[in-house]
Amino acid sequence: MSLILNSKKNTLIVRVNGDFDLVSANEFRDKIDKSLEETRSQNLMLDLSKITFIDSSGLGVILGRYRRVKGNQGQVVIYGTKPAVEKIFAVSGISSLMTLCETEKEAWEFLDSKSFKGA
Amino acid sequence: MEKIINNKIKLEFMSLAENVALARITVAALVSQLEITLNDLEEIKVAVSEAVSNAIIHGYQNGPEGIVTLTALLKGQTLILEIEDQGVGIPDIKKAMEPAYSTDPERTGLGFVFMQSFMDEVKVISQVNSGTKVVLTKQISADFKNTAVS
Numbered sequence: 001m002s003l004i005l006n007s008k009k010n011t012l013i014v015r016v017n018g019d020f021d022l023v024s025a026n027e028f029r030d031k032i033d034k035s036l037e038e039t040r041s042q043n044l045m046l047d048l049s050k051i052t053f054i055d056s057s058g059l060g061v062i063l064g065r066y067r068r069v070k071g072n073q074g075q076v077v078i079y080g081t082k083p084a085v086e087k088i089f090a091v092s093g094i095s096s097l098m099t100l101c102e103t104e105k106e107a108w109e110f111l112d113s114k115s116f117k118g119a
Numbered sequence: 120m121e122k123i124i125n126n127k128i129k130l131e132f133m134s135l136a137e138n139v140a141l142a143r144i145t146v147a148a149l150v151s152q153l154e155i156t157l158n159d160l161e162e163i164k165v166a167v168s169e170a171v172s173n174a175i176i177h178g179y180q181n182g183p184e185g186i187v188t189l190t191a192l193l194k195g196q197t198l199i200l201e202i203e204d205q206g207v208g209i210p211d212i213k214k215a216m217e218p219a220y221s222t223d224p225e226r227t228g229l230g231f232v233f234m235q236s237f238m239d240e241v242k243v244i245s246q247v248n249s250g251t252k253v254v255l256t257k258q259i260s261a262d263f264k265n266t267a268v269s
Binding site: 019021022023025026029053055056057059060061063064084087088091092 | 136137139140143157161164165168169172175176223225226227228229230232233236
């Protein structure tokens with residue numbers, strides 16, 4: 001797995017490439033937590049369009065980051081999920097917990113709507 | 120004409136997180152000897168990943184010195200997987216299989232839920248301080264053309 005991290009508009013943007021399993025879960029957790037602190041981002045945006053595999057280990061660290069960001073009054077938005085990933089999300093019930101968008105544009109619209117409400 | 124394949128593989132590997140991918144890719148390569156839908160293939164890969172991850176995280180408590188044994192038997196359209204460790208064992212199998220039961224807040228506790236959702240049968244045999252064997256069975260769709268277009 002490889003991660004590309006950027007930050008803008010109070011949001012850490014993470015593009016995840018490759019297999020998201022036990023071996024990559026720790027790397028994901030450590031890098032995201034460090035970057036959330038360093039960039040002082042309140043929100044987290046995950047681009048999962050380049051994920052080739054995900055299991056409950058990958059899901060667990062996404063859920064862990066969700067709890068952390070929510071605890072800090074931030075928002076988590078995910079976009080670009082493919083059918084195999086969507087099925088894992090549906091079986092786990094995460095689909096009803098997190099905001100899933102089709103495109104990056106939609107994800108930004110969601111975050112913008114939240115920040116207006118908060119203003 | 121239906122292609123009938125009977126095959127068996129046995130793989131032994133150290134309880135390292137890196138070997139989770141090795142296990143699921145090996146099983147994926149085996150079942151790909153049949154005509155298999157992408158859906159079935161993805162489901163099998165997740166189930167293998169969960170069972171092997173459990174052996175490493177829970178069975179061997181993340182210690183790399185344990186040995187995980189994976190046996191995969193292909194009998195016509197039936198896949199039987201056995202994932203075995205000689206780790207700490209599960210004191211309460213029923214509780215361990217409950218959805219969202221986890222001993223770690225960074226984990227979902229959904230490993231067994233995925234195995235049960237994606238395989239036809241999940242059997243767990245475990246003895247404390249002796250080890251755990253998970254047996255996963257799945258009937259792979261023989262009617263490939265129909266399932267592929269549905």
